[in-house]
Amino acid sequence: MSQKTDVRKVAEADFPSRFGHFRIFGFEGCTAGAAPEEAVALVMGDLMGGIPPLVRIHSQCLTGDVFHSLRCDCGAQLELALESIAAEGRGVLIYDNQEGRGIGLLNKLRAYELQDGGADTVEANQQLGFQADLRGYELAGGILRHLGLTAVRLMSNNPQKIQALEDSGVRVAERVPSIIPPIASTEDYLRTKRDKLGHLFDQDKPSDDTPGDPFLGVWELDPTTLDYQFGRPGRRAVYTIEPSPKGEGFQFTLDADDADGKPMHHVYGGALDGVDVPVPGYPVTLTFTRLDASRIESVLKRDGKVADRWIRTIAPDGQSITITQHGVTPEGREFVNKGVYRRVR
Numbered sequence: 001m002s003q004k005t006d007v008r009k010v011a012e013a014d015f016p017s018r019f020g021h022f023r024i025f026g027f028e029g030c031t032a033g034a035a036p037e038e039a040v041a042l043v044m045g046d047l048m049g050g051i052p053p054l055v056r057i058h059s060q061c062l063t064g065d066v067f068h069s070l071r072c073d074c075g076a077q078l079e080l081a082l083e084s085i086a087a088e089g090r091g092v093l094i095y096d097n098q099e100g101r102g103i104g105l106l107n108k109l110r111a112y113e114l115q116d117g118g119a120d121t122v123e124a125n126q127q128l129g130f131q132a133d134l135r136g137y138e139l140a141g142g143i144l145r146h147l148g149l150t151a152v153r154l155m156s157n158n159p160q161k162i163q164a165l166e167d168s169g170v171r172v173a174e175r176v177p178s179i180i181p182p183i184a185s186t187e188d189y190l191r192t193k194r195d196k197l198g199h200l201f202d203q204d205k206p207s208d209d210t211p212g213d214p215f216l217g218v219w220e221l222d223p224t225t226l227d228y229q230f231g232r233p234g235r236r237a238v239y240t241i242e243p244s245p246k247g248e249g250f251q252f253t254l255d256a257d258d259a260d261g262k263p264m265h266h267v268y269g270g271a272l273d274g275v276d277v278p279v280p281g282y283p284v285t286l287t288f289t290r291l292d293a294s295r296i297e298s299v300l301k302r303d304g305k306v307a308d309r310w311i312r313t314i315a316p317d318g319q320s321i322t323i324t325q326h327g328v329t330p331e332g333r334e335f336v337n338k339g340v341y342r343r344v345r
Contacts, residue, residue, distance in 0.1 A: 005029045005037075007142035019079075020044060020086035027146070029139035037139045038097050042082075043147065045090025052151040052173045054091035056081035057140045057161055059098040062105055071112070072189055073180040080178060081155050092147065094140050101125065102134030120192040133197060137161055141168025157199040159294040163313050166324055167336070175200075175292040198316020200293050214318045215241050215250065215296065219341035222320075230327065230335035232259035239321075239341060250288065250296075276301065319343045 008028050015024035022042040029037040047053045058081060064074030078093075085091030100108030103125060111124035122132040141164065144152060151171040154162060155178050162172050179201065182190050193199040221237040237256035254266045268277065268286055276285040284307070287299040291311075300308040308327040315321070325337040 005031045005138040005142050007139060007146050009146065015042060017042075017082070019082040025143075027139065027143050029142060031138065039139050039143060040095040041143050041147070042085075042093040042095070044085055044092075045088075047090060047092065047147060047149060052153050052171075053149070054085050054088055054155055054176065055094070055144065055149075055152040056085070056092070056155040056178070057094045057096060057137060059096050059101065059135060062099060063108070070183065070185040071115075073182075073186055076180040077178050080180065084155060084176075092144070092149070092152075094143055096135075096137075096140055098135045101132070102136075103128065103130050120196070121189055122192055122196045133160070135160075137164035138168060141165050141170050144168075144170045157193075157201060159198055159200065159313065159316065162292075162295065163322065163324075166311055166313075167338075169336075171326075172291070175295075177201075196316075198294070214293075214314050215312070215321070216243070217241060218344040219321055220344050221256075222340050222342050225338075225340035227338045229337060230329055230333075231337065233337070233339065234258045234261075234264075237339075237341070238344070 006029065008030070009025060010028050011024075011026035013024050015022040022044050025041040025043065027039050027041060029039070031037075045053075056077075058078050059074075061069075061072065061074035061078075063069040064072045064076075065078050066075075068075050081093055085093060099105045100111065103111070107128055107130070110128055111119075111121070114124035114127055115121065119127060125132055137160075140161075144165070145168070149170060151173045152165070153174040153176050154165065154172045155176040156162065157178055162175060165172055177200070180186075190199075190201065194201050217240075219239045219241065221235075223233075223235045226233050234257045237254065240253040240255075242251050242253075252266075252268055254264065254268075256264045258264055276287050278285050283302065285301050287301070289297045289299075291297050294314050294316075296312045298310045298312070299306055300310075308325060311324045311326075313322045313324070320343065321341045323339055323341060327335055327337070329335060
């Protein structure tokens with residue numbers, strides 16, 4: 001489990017802009033053993049009530065946002081987000097101080113130099129001794145909670161942001177794509193973000209070179225990844241995910257041991273259109289919904305009321321699925337359980 005980040009609002013002011021009238025907030029986040037982080041939030045309109053508001057978490061890019069670099073699509077994504085929020089009359093843009101996917105401005109310029117020599121954006125960061133993406137989103141999640149938000153429509157192509165917000169307790173009700181048409185100087189950059197960082201561009205649409213749904217296969221629990229806030233997990237579980245017999249969705253087969261070592265075998269599934277499907281032998285139903293190309297949500301209901309939610313998020317390389325359970329204890333306390341399943345075949 002990630003360390004807790006304490007979020008403090010340090011300033012708030014009126015902020016008219018060419019995109020519309022916002023309130024601007026300054027936030028500081030403190031995590032034990034780490035230097036304080038800073039971020040800005042632009043807030044427009046009444047965030048409470050109605051559908052979840054549109055939210056963009058934008059990582060600082062001086063070269064793109066200020067100097068309008070054509071090496072990346074960052075500046076165009078920033079403007080698209082502000083225009084989209086203004087068009088709806090409500091929403092939040094969080095401007096996160098994580099230049100160069102977390103490596104800082106001068107290191108980003110060093111990475112540019114390596115890219116001029118033939119490296120792609122991921123290889124350049126790695127050649128400098130960094131991971132491909134060092135960003136974290138704990139502060140962004142804390143800011144959204146500070147603003148009273150428990151669900152958002154996230155404007156992003158990055159599955160890591162979706163998972164990070166879910167982990168922080170903010171539900172992503174919808175992923176809104178942030179698509180900037182490529183130009184000659186951004187084609188390789190965008191292709192690398194898609195192929196090596198798992199960003200979602202045209203993956204939402206089937207193509208001739210996409211070999212079936214990435215969720216299909218056999219997945220085995222990695223017990224070292226279990227992170228439970230409630231209940232006792234079993235140590236063995238294997239999911240088989242295959243097309244349902246009627247072809248309208250998925251069929252899940254679970255072979256597992258419970259916390260006491262007793263074997264279990266369950267088969268369930270159905271349409272991916274929010275249709276309640278009875279679970280044989282149990283007084284419950286499951287509803288399956290595809291949230292986007294990388295996530296499927298299942299909701300378990302008892303007597304018509306939501307008892308548990310699971311988000312299945314497939315990794316960009318298609319070799320693991322993280323299953324996150326959101327539930328409520330009999331005493332009414334919310335909890336989150338999580339585990340990672342590795343692809344067997």
